[in-house]
Amino acid sequence: MFRTLGGGVLVTSHSNATHPHASNELCEEGSRLYAAALRSGRIARTDAEPVPCLMDSALLHPDPDDPNWLRPVPPAIALAQRLNPIEREITERRQLATDIAGVFEPFMSIGGQSSSGGGSITVLEGGERINNALNLATAQCHTEMLTVQPSDRMPERSALRGLERDKPLIERGVRIRTLYQHTARYSQEKLAYAAHMADGKVEYRSIDELVERLIICDETVAFIPIRDDQQVALELRHPGLVRYLVKVFEFMWNRAVPLSAGAPYETAPDGITDIQHSIAKLLVEGHVDEAIARRLGMNVRTCRAHIAKLAQVLGSGSRAQLGYLIAQSGILDQKIPGEGGFR
Template sequence: MSGSSLHGAEFGELDDASASAYQHAVLLGRFVRAEIASALGVTEQEAGRVEEALTTLRLLRPMPGRPDELVPVSPDAAAADLVGPTEAEIREMQQSVTGVKTQMLALLPAYFENRRRRNQTEAFDVVSDVGVLQAMLDECGARCRNEVLTAMPGGSRNAKRMDAARPKALDRLRRGVGIKHLYQHTVRSDLATADYVRAITGEGAEVRTTDEVIDRMVVYDREVAFLPEQHVEGRFPGAIVVREPTLVAFLCKVYDHMWAGATPFTPGGEDATDIADDLKRSIIRLMAQGHKDEMVARRLGMSVRTCRRHIARIMEEMESTSRFQTGVNVALYGLLGADFSPSGAAAGEIAGEIAGLGTS
């Protein structure tokens, strides 16, 4: 771009005196300073200023062959001469701007596609190799600064895995990293888990149990979450590694909600009666929702045999000889509570749900 400015002040201004002088020059066919001064009733000095203004505006130009004699030029020709170069410059700039915008906008599809791929790569990783997954868990655990949250569904734990996990947990606790473990109630009768919990709670870890845990979850510093792969066949499932802040924050809220409703687990110090009652209510609730024994057992982290033993004990406590009668008594005694009973449901409807479950 040249150094010329596109402001109106650079072109000069046509005031009333200059306009009148121009009209007289057109009438006379030329601009004579003395005649213009006389016609306008101004001094020749003022007429000289007007002459300079009209010349700047290209409304006066020297006559060919007579450079000292000025003649008026038509306004359209003067305007073309005055602003033509600037208009050409503007057109050139507009073309340049349009070209640059076209080139830049051509990159938009690639930008959004690669940003989507980058965000997906940064926010989520699918780790199918169990060895790689364990290495990532160990690395996150070693780098963890503040807190580890875990949720582990199921009943009895593998004794060797619990023994291997103990020194890692103790090391983190001694580094000042908080640990929260959330299990299901059924682990309370597992000796390997009880030994592990006794060791880590002695160093400041917190452990709670609840009737149901949605799924496995491990969260480090509320920044990175590990979730299990779903619908995997033919191999041991890996994990999804989540780093997207909003999703990690949501998972932490889900965890906090489950944690708030769970019962502290201190081996040897818990109230077994409260846990047993909680399990009983959970079994009754799942039965009333229409789940078979196998699903009830899976949801509560126990074997089918143990689940059926609990069901038999419930029937005995309810003085029932059949599932139908158990359902009637549950409804009559209000054991499900307002949160579990369908609004306005008759006792027979709940009884029917429980009685209709298969036992195979």
């Protein structure tokens, strides 16, 4: 599946049948035929007729030597065609940000901030104001940016905002370190974003459990949400508070695993993976499935599948017995690599 800006719904008629799906997606049959065309170098036009999205999205084009055949557009070219509009929009928005900053630059030296704590703690209400404050902080960042991103789906709009903020930082030589949860390893959006931003100064690690988002720029300003809907945040510029949050980040970072490593989901000698160790700990603490799934950044169905595996390994016949067997097994006394987060 590929994602691009814009979108809408693609509804193409063929033989009185519709072939509807989002224009920024590739359906299962389209994926199969495109892969077959890439492997063989071409595909019969009649084979592609039931899947008109391949032609509509310019992944196939007519064979100049034989009109009965279609040739695939190389994936690198197809990807570039979809990324170019995004890159152009990023450049335009970056110029707009520069122009707006120029308007307010004459006022930056004027004091008398009215925020509590002499400007050291500012309440930001609304997504637009939060994003504007983040854009300003990252534009002024020159050394390092630290981010904590609990696992959830990364929508296209969020990915675009991330590219807008992070790319200029990398170009300025700013180091970026980002913490995800282990479940990010199964998020194609996050993996694609990490691959796109891959650079010597950009590092991604994952850990079993994270509590909330956190962004720190140059160890001088930090942003934390204070409401579950992410519509209210605090901008912190108090040196003591920011230093404390940096130490918390470093504590988690040192216990996290590089995103490219497979260790967090490998099965230990006792037959239980590290993520299942984390689930076992939360089970014994009395958390319900929904709370465990939320804390570990996974859906409830995946969480329950891990719990079923735990029950199978430990020979449990009931939920109550499972808690007892976990406590008796001693698995909670073992060191869990990558364990960390706010407890």
